[in-house]
Amino acid sequence: xxxxxxxxxxxxxxxxxxxxxxxxxxxxxxxxxxxxxxxxxxxxxxxxxxxxxxxxxxxxxxxxxxxxxxxxxxxxxxxxxxxxxxxxxxxxxxxxxxxxxxxxxxxxxxxxxxxxxxxxxxxxxxxxxxxxxxxxxxxxxxxxxxxxxxxxxxxxxxxxxxxxxxxxxxxxxxxxxxxxxxxxxxxxxxxxxxxxxxxxxxxxxxxxxxxxxxxxxxxxxxxxxxxxxxxxxxxxxxxxxxxxxxxxxxxxxxxxxxxxxxxxxxxxxxxxxxxxxxxxxxx
Numbered sequence: 001x002x003x004x005x006x007x008x009x010x011x012x013x014x015x016x017x018x019x020x021x022x023x024x025x026x027x028x029x030x031x032x033x034x035x036x037x038x039x040x041x042x043x044x045x046x047x048x049x050x051x052x053x054x055x056x057x058x059x060x061x062x063x064x065x066x067x068x069x070x071x072x073x074x075x076x077x078x079x080x081x082x083x084x085x086x087x088x089x090x091x092x093x094x095x096x097x098x099x100x101x102x103x104x105x106x107x108x109x110x111x112x113x114x115x116x117x118x119x120x121x122x123x124x125x126x127x128x129x130x131x132x133x134x135x136x137x138x139x140x141x142x143x144x145x146x147x148x149x150x151x152x153x154x155x156x157x158x159x160x161x162x163x164x165x166x167x168x169x170x171x172x173x174x175x176x177x178x179x180x181x182x183x184x185x186x187x188x189x190x191x192x193x194x195x196x197x198x199x200x201x202x203x204x205x206x207x208x209x210x211x212x213x214x215x216x217x218x219x220x221x222x223x224x225x226x227x228x229x230x231x232x233x234x235x236x237x238x239x240x241x242x243x244x245x246x247x248x249x250x251x252x253x254x255x256x257x258x259x260x261x262x263x264x265x266x267x268x269x270x271x272x273x274x275x276x277x278x279x280x281x282x283x
Contacts, residue, residue: 003194003238004153007137008160009167010187014092015130016168019044022123036119043123050124051131058139068209075205078198081137085195086261088133089188090268196241196257203253215248 019040026036058077065073138157171183206212221244223229228237228244236242241257243250 003197003235004138004156005160005163006190006194006239007134008157009163010191011130011134011137012161012164013167013171013183015127016164018126018130019123020168022119026119039117039120040123043120044127046120046124047127047129047131050128051135054132055135055139058135071205071209075202075209077136077139078205079202081139082195082198082202084133084136085191085198086264089191089195090264092184092188093265093268094272190239192261193240194238196254197238199257200241200243200250200254201238203250207247207249212249215252217247218245219248219251221245 022040023037026034026040062070062073138153167183203212207214223244226236226242226244227233228242233242233244237244241254246254
């Protein structure tokens, strides 16, 4: 339940940020800009429909599969969810600082050219992106593992969205304690840990299907300290990739994951530094 709540909360905040930027620009603009508000809400609705359609397609596709095919598909979706989380973190690191400026620039161009459907498309793509990622994440950590959706997961979705609305309101107030930069930095770390948990889940499934070797059946056993089958231990395992009695392959996969993350973040930081350096050069 905890991981579902976190995913819905984080993705909803990001979607609300996009809608909030667009709404504020259109609402506080001139009469010409305010004409784009209906297109904004049309884009929001279209994006939500697209995300719901993807979720329904995932569940429907699973129901027509059977046996090993279903296992492989569910494992693939867990790993895809992991990749999408990492991709989202990298995207926000590259575009987070200029997101507001870039979106307002795109809006201004659409307004000046009278391309109102461009506004609808912009917000629809943004909402569909966040919503489709949420659908894949929820499938990976929920339906894809248990084969059904528990009532607690629906509760987690509702609570997560409610917390997202509250978080968005608090962050809009500004202040030194609650800032967008701090929020995204902290949640980026949490998302990378969550992705590590999903990656380890995928590795467990591949080991069970004998696609990957165990290497060593059990490297250690820390169940006495924190049992990953307990309620709290299971949450920690899902959110961090912790295993009380990991196989050798679990440790190898965990190490490889963080090495790849380090290299990707380093490459992203180098690219950002090069862009800033190029922008600061006199023309």
